[in-house]
Amino acid sequence: MKIAKYLALALVLLLVVALAVVHWIVPGLLEGSVNLVKSHDPYTIRPEVQAFHDELFIADLHSDSLLWKRDLLKKSSIGHMDLPRLKKGNVALQVFSATTKSPSGQNYDQNTADSDNITLLAVVQLWPMRTWGSILERARYQLSKLKDFAQASNGDLIVIKSKEDMRTFVSRRSAGEKVVAGVYLIEGAHPLQGDLDNLNLLFDEGLRISGLTHFFDNRLGGSLHGVSGEGLTAFGREVIKRANELGIIIDVAHASPQMVSDVLDISDTPVILSHGGVRGMCDQGRNLDDALMKRIAAERGIVGIGYWDGAVCDFTPLGVVKSIRYAIDLLGVDHVALGSDYDGTTEVLFDTAELAILTQTMLDEGFSESEIRQVMGLNVMQFLLRNLPD
Numbered sequence: 001m002k003i004a005k006y007l008a009l010a011l012v013l014l015l016v017v018a019l020a021v022v023h024w025i026v027p028g029l030l031e032g033s034v035n036l037v038k039s040h041d042p043y044t045i046r047p048e049v050q051a052f053h054d055e056l057f058i059a060d061l062h063s064d065s066l067l068w069k070r071d072l073l074k075k076s077s078i079g080h081m082d083l084p085r086l087k088k089g090n091v092a093l094q095v096f097s098a099t100t101k102s103p104s105g106q107n108y109d110q111n112t113a114d115s116d117n118i119t120l121l122a123v124v125q126l127w128p129m130r131t132w133g134s135i136l137e138r139a140r141y142q143l144s145k146l147k148d149f150a151q152a153s154n155g156d157l158i159v160i161k162s163k164e165d166m167r168t169f170v171s172r173r174s175a176g177e178k179v180v181a182g183v184y185l186i187e188g189a190h191p192l193q194g195d196l197d198n199l200n201l202l203f204d205e206g207l208r209i210s211g212l213t214h215f216f217d218n219r220l221g222g223s224l225h226g227v228s229g230e231g232l233t234a235f236g237r238e239v240i241k242r243a244n245e246l247g248i249i250i251d252v253a254h255a256s257p258q259m260v261s262d263v264l265d266i267s268d269t270p271v272i273l274s275h276g277g278v279r280g281m282c283d284q285g286r287n288l289d290d291a292l293m294k295r296i297a298a299e300r301g302i303v304g305i306g307y308w309d310g311a312v313c314d315f316t317p318l319g320v321v322k323s324i325r326y327a328i329d330l331l332g333v334d335h336v337a338l339g340s341d342y343d344g345t346t347e348v349l350f351d352t353a354e355l356a357i358l359t360q361t362m363l364d365e366g367f368s369e370s371e372i373r374q375v376m377g378l379n380v381m382q383f384l385l386r387n388l389p390d
């Protein structure tokens with residue numbers, strides 16, 4: 001009798017320990033193994049460069065930080081960014097992306113929609129059970145995380161939803177306030193699950209930028225890394241039309257070339273490519289060819305250059321800056337921005353707190369101060385002032 005009691009107690013204890021491990025330890029280990037900052041000597045930033053960097057308006061078009069089980073209001077040694085590190089890097093505006101489904105064995109060449117790693121991630125990170133079997137709920141949950149962080153931040157982090165929000169935010173930053181803004185994006189529109197009403201639902205909850213496909217083809221059409229290579233489907237065209245009506249900005253990152261071309265043909269508003277590189281500088285399957293990139297720019301779009309090897313081939317600060325230079329020469333300085341893909345299972349050589357190294361490298365490479373201002377954030381600021389809903 002006594003032994004049975006002890007056994008039961010031991011079993012309960014074991015279960016509590018196992019749950020604690022899953023809750024507190026596994027998510028950190030998991031993220032720590034995929035979102036890496038490659039070890040490097042500390043960057044020495046010259047005081048005059050730091051002073052220039054600290055007066056810039058800095059914006060980044062893509063981070064996947066909401067995917068991980070981390071309090072983004074606290075400084076962490078894991079991953080690439082959180083609010084204290086954004087502040088240290090003088091970042092004013094961060095686009096927060098939600099990944100909702102990702103195939104196992106994910107690669108830049110060819111993937112199908114048959115498998116999914118995010119289900120396991122949702123379970124291991126103890127996301128609400130409604131997210132385990134629904135990619136729409138995963139999009140809604142990550143958006144609610146962003147709003148919860150903003151609410152708990154005592155006004156340090158705000159969520160931008162309109163031109164008016166953006167105007168107020170820009171004037172607060174100009175007045176010297178160190179408030180940080182977030183804009184919410186979904187990485188692929190598969191969470192709509194074929195139903196346009198879900199776009200309205202997500203819009204009402206705060207979605208302002210929508211990707212079309214991620215690593216696999218979906219109901220909107222072909223992925224850059226899918227199988228079909230097809231352009232926009234009839235449903236895809238309806239999504240573009242509804243997004244235009246609502247004021248949701250289209251993100252063509254990861255879309256097939258045919259789909260990008262179709263979107264440029266029919267979208268009333270310019271598009272972004274939130275994170276990527278330029279094929280002429282880095283000839284890899286993650287990037288679009290130069291002619292298509294020029295069309296995005298010609299239609300008044302902007303392109304975020306990433307910091308990982310798949311986008312820029314050489315992911316040193318100098319390598320990233322060379323891709324930025326190439327993009328400026330190809331597209332014009334008005335069309336180039338930052339698109340880090342921080343915390344997107346990427347390895348980088350500088351996290352967001354270390355961003356001044358990018359400013360310094362651009363200066364060393366002969367960029368003008370005005371070029372740096374535009375690339376580091378003015379282009380994104382102006383794009384959002386023009387294209388967010390009223």
Ligand SMILES: [Zn+2]
Pocket residue numbers: 187253254275341344
């Ligand atoms: Zn991506």
